[in-house]
Amino acid sequence: MMMNMVQAINSALAMEMERDPSVVVLGEDVGVDGGVFRVTEGLVDKYGEARVIDTPLAESGITGMAIGMAFNGLRPVAEIQFMGFSYLTLNQMINHAARMRNRTRGRITVPMVLRMPYGAGVKALEHHSESTEALYAQIPGLKVIVPSTPLEAKGLLTSAIRDPDPVIFLEPTRSYRMLKEEVPDGEYLVPLGKARTVQEGDDVTVVGWGAMIPLIQRAVANLQASVEIIDLRTISPMDSETVVESVKRTGRAVVVHEAPRSFGPGAEIASRIYEGAILKLEAPVERVTAPDITVPLSKGEDHYYVNEQMIRDGIERTLRF
Amino acid sequence: MLTDEFDPMKGEMLRVMDEEGNVDPSLMPKLSDDVLLKAYRNMLLTRMADDKAVKLQRQGRLGAYPPSKGQEASQLGPAMALKEGDWLVWAFREMGALLWKGAPLQTLYLYWMGNELGNVYPDGARITPAVVPVGSQIPHAVGIAYASKLRGEKDVTLAYFGDGATSEGEFHEGLNFAGVFHTPNVFVCQNNQFAISTRREKQSASASLAQKAIAYGFPGILVDGNDVLAMYAAAKEAVDRARKGKGPTLIESFTYRMSDHTTSDDWRKYRSKEEVAEWERKDPLKRFKAYLIAQSILEDDELLVKEMTEIVEKAAAEAEAVPAPSRSDVFAHTYAEMPPYLKGQLGGGGK
Structure with missing residues (x-):
């Protein structure tokens, strides 16, 4: 099916929620509103409010809660509305998500994804155009992924959700609706860590x-x-x-x-x-x-x-x- | 409900046992003599293990360490209300709670000696590791509880933090989320009156910390934190409430840190000897011992002290005997799978 990147990410989320009941989506306005970019549109109708969770407006709380969910067997996919707001999550991502595997010698792990729109080029509001991937890339224990096309986004996000480690998934705002390409409706994986x-x-x-x-x-x-x-x-x-x-x-x-x-x-x-x-x-x-x-x-x-x-x-x- | 009887907005405090060990029978929780004795053993072990940790630090055999002295009842009471499958999310001054939940003393020593294996508790213990960035474990507890609830499991998640943590954003975010999502959480604020040197009055203008729960839409209760029976009673009610799907509770344990913040600190800089002496009179061990002796549950604790000394010495020796991590140990768990460049940094031998 021809999809833009928003649709491809939505498709990856839906596929993984269908396949694995431990996958949950949480964030600000991800439910009935389908996210500010409509990336999570329709998920709440299919999977319910308990798994597609509209949270209070608190980035650190969202991230910390996702980390706790991951400790206890869930695979949370948390959305931060814009990368410029993700700095509130740094304490959680750096001090907890990134370190937990090491500090428990592999006993407690944090299989979570922190998704967020990233980058400039769409003449957006202030704090909506940052590309600070290097901030996260400096942290041992985190994975940082940026997809370049709809097909890539579907494959990389699917792998990110299944990955045993915390993944920062940066979605180029400029590419969300820039182009459509053929993306498989079914399962599609692109391995992380391979250019x-x-x-x-x-x-x-x-x-x-x-x-x-x-x-x-x-x-x-x-x-x-x-x-x-x-x-x-x-x-x-x-x-x-x-x-x-x-x-x-x-x-x-x-x-x-x-x-x-x-x-x-x-x-x-x-x-x-x-x-x-x-x-x-x-x-x-x-x-x-x-x-x-x-x-x-x-x-x-x-x-x-x-x-x-x-x-x-x-x-x-x-x-x- | 105790949370109805004791209004935190009015500063009302739950106390079952007074400073002399006299118990109010109308408030006395149901606990067998065996469990009461086990509780005293835990508190005594915590006191003695804590004292040993400070000595080990002074001898350069253990790193900076946050003493528990004076907070044994505050730590233990809530943990006593947990079942095996429940989660314990601690900060860093909850040794008694961890020992009760099944963490071996040598493991706790190992952590403070500087080995990550000290964060590895027995399988199924459901204890998260120590959290040094203050208050940041509170949202974790909400996430853990949310996961239990989503799967229809009845497990409860108990989280500890201090009075200083209530000033952190993550306290607000965590409790706010817990209220909104109605998660099976019990939050225990060990108000030991100090965040290092900063007094409780400088953390918050709220009359009590327990009253903050009201704003989050769930009950809060102020408890005499040096009364193990009161701490247990409040926690038991809160744990039962959470297990029944009736949402979270905030318990403020009103206690006192009788020693330093950590071994790097000196309490004499910010409080008087008289103040500390006043709290020594309220020592949680003394009053519980008096109660147990009055009830003929305990004759004397001389033999117990001897037994605990042996346990403490053995645990310290075992922890010291654990070899330091190898070079490959400190590389191996950065990711589930080691990236090629990291293998390069690790180098050949990995020893």
């Missing part, structure tokens, strides 16, 4: 994720150079092998992310490329990112957001080095 080669090429490797993937595809469509595009899918634990192996062949790498540059995931990816492929590199790893500024309000957003030309310029710089 995807979107297109093969010989001259340069471009690494991105989420809403950057379609942007990269458009940016390189008419380039002379042969570009390999890698969709990282999992920010942490990162599949550096796929990236490093690709760069060993192409000798050049560009990392594209919409998060600010400093201390961003691009720095970690570049580091791993240097560690794994320095002798094959023909040029320094290029970073195409947002500047290190606060995400502007809608009128100024274009000064912030990565565009096709910036990606082409980055590729050009590395090719000419």
Whole structure:
């Protein structure tokens, strides 16, 4: 069936709730309203208010409750309305969800998913455009996933729900309704921790994720150079092998992310490329990112957001080095 | 119902046993002599094990440690109301409750000695590990209870925290959720009058902490926390209420931390010797012992002290004999499956 990303995520949630009675959905307005982006639409009618839980407005409470549910045999999928509100969950995610497996030597685990819309590019309200995946990716014990297409979203979310560890699932707001593609109605899984080669090429490797993937595809469509595009899918634990192996062949790498540059995931990816492929590199790893500024309000957003030309310029710089 | 008889808005406090060990028969909960004696053994063991932990810390054999002295009744009473399948969610000053629920003393020592195996309780004990970030365990207790309720199970989840925790957002969020979802929870606030050095009066302008329950839409009760019988009676009623599907209860245990916050602290900086001496008069062990002797349940506790000394020494020795974690132990449980780069960081031997 043709689905956009919202429908694909909804389909993954419905499939997993159908398959496993321990899967529950909780968050603000996820029930009768179907979530502010309608991602959970219809679930409450099918699975009832006890499993599709409209919670009080309290991100830390939602997350802490989900952690407790996971201790006691449930597989909660908690929704945070926007990534900008997820900082209230950090105490729970960092001090509890991420550590519990280690601190009980595997006796108590936290198989939960914390879903949230993420990223800019839709001229949204203040605090609705952040991409702070690096905050979570720094925490050992957490997994951080960003899907790039509807099909990917269905497969990755299904795997995230079944994963034995806590997963931060970041849904690019810009991609929610951007494109439709064929997504299987039934079960579909994409393994976590494995990057995807979107297109093969010989001259340069471009690494991105989420809403950057379609942007990269458009940016390189008419380039002379042969570009390999890698969709990282999992920010942490990162599949550096796929990236490093690709760069060993192409000798050049560009990392594209919409998060600010400093201390961003691009720095970690570049580091791993240097560690794994320095002798094959023909040029320094290029970073195409947002500047290190606060995400502007809608009128100024274009000064912030990565565009096709910036990606082409980055590729050009590395090719000419 | 005790929660009807003792109104926290009026500062009314449930007390079954006075400071001399005299019991109000109309309030006395049903407990067999065996259970009463077992309770005293637990409190004595907690007192002595606690004292040993402080000594071990002073000798450099155990890390920073939060003493329990004075809070033995407050810890134990609620745990006595639990059944095997019930959950115990603790903060970090509830040794007596854990011992009652089946955590071995050597395991508790092991945690404070700095080994994660000290968070591993016997299978099925249903105890969550110590929580150092204050109050953040409260929403966990609500989630655990929600899961039990969703599956139609009758298990109750008991959560402990201190007076300082009531100022944390997670206290509010947790109790608010519990009220809204009507979860089978019992919340026990061990009000020991201090959050490190900050007095209870500086945490909240509420006349009692128990009265906060009213705002969340469920009962609260203020209890003499140095009276193990009162703590049990209040908790038993609350646990039964939760088990019957009638929702959560907040119990404020009015007690006193007779020692330091932790071994890194010095209580003399923020309170007088007179104040502490006054609370020593209200010692939960003294009054319970007086009651048991008056009832001829206990003759003297000399033999018990000897027995507990042996238990404590054995537990400390066993905990000290546990080898430090290996390098692979501290890597192995970061994720269910170790990512390749982490294997690289672990290196070859893993010893």
